[in-house]
Amino acid sequence: MADSVPVRSKILDEILAHARSEPHIECCGLLAGSDGMITAIFRATNALRSPKAYEIAPRELFELFRTMRDKGLTHLGQYHSHLSSDNFPSSTDIEQAGYPDHPYFIVSLLADSPKPVRAFRIRDSNVEEMEIIPT
Ligand SMILES: [Zn+2]
Numbered sequence: 001m002a003d004s005v006p007v008r009s010k011i012l013d014e015i016l017a018h019a020r021s022e023p024h025i026e027c028c029g030l031l032a033g034s035d036g037m038i039t040a041i042f043r044a045t046n047a048l049r050s051p052k053a054y055e056i057a058p059r060e061l062f063e064l065f066r067t068m069r070d071k072g073l074t075h076l077g078q079y080h081s082h083l084s085s086d087n088f089p090s091s092t093d094i095e096q097a098g099y100p101d102h103p104y105f106i107v108s109l110l111a112d113s114p115k116p117v118r119a120f121r122i123r124d125s126n127v128e129e130m131e132i133i134p135t
Pocket of ligand 1: 080081089090
């Protein structure tokens with residue numbers, strides 16, 4: 001694996017809870033913290049309301065970044081869910097990945113998913129899984 005990403009366990013629970021609370025559309029949101037440790041989650045609205053894609057509206061994104069700054073937090077990652085496929089980045093996810101240094105967390109809502117939350121680094125169309133370190 002490429003690298004590890006430390007995350008508060010509570011945040012992993014909250015990512016899963018968000019995904020499960022929106023079983024018919026992909027959920028999405030941002031992750032933040034400090035010193036590389038993810039300690040905060042910001043739920044966002046999937047502007048596409050789609051079961052196969054997600055997008056955060058620019059206005060909401062702007063507001064989320066402002067709230068993050070006001071709280072003294074650093075943007076450290078993002079997450080979204082896959083409803084009926086494995087939690088590996090889709091070709092669209094890879095195409096649209098704009099943060100080469102951030103982990104992309106993906107939740108699988110498949111009942112038999114061996115690892116319901118996984119994190120990936122997506123850089124120059126290369127995907128490397130990151131080890132999630134719950135703390
Ligand atoms: Zn995806």
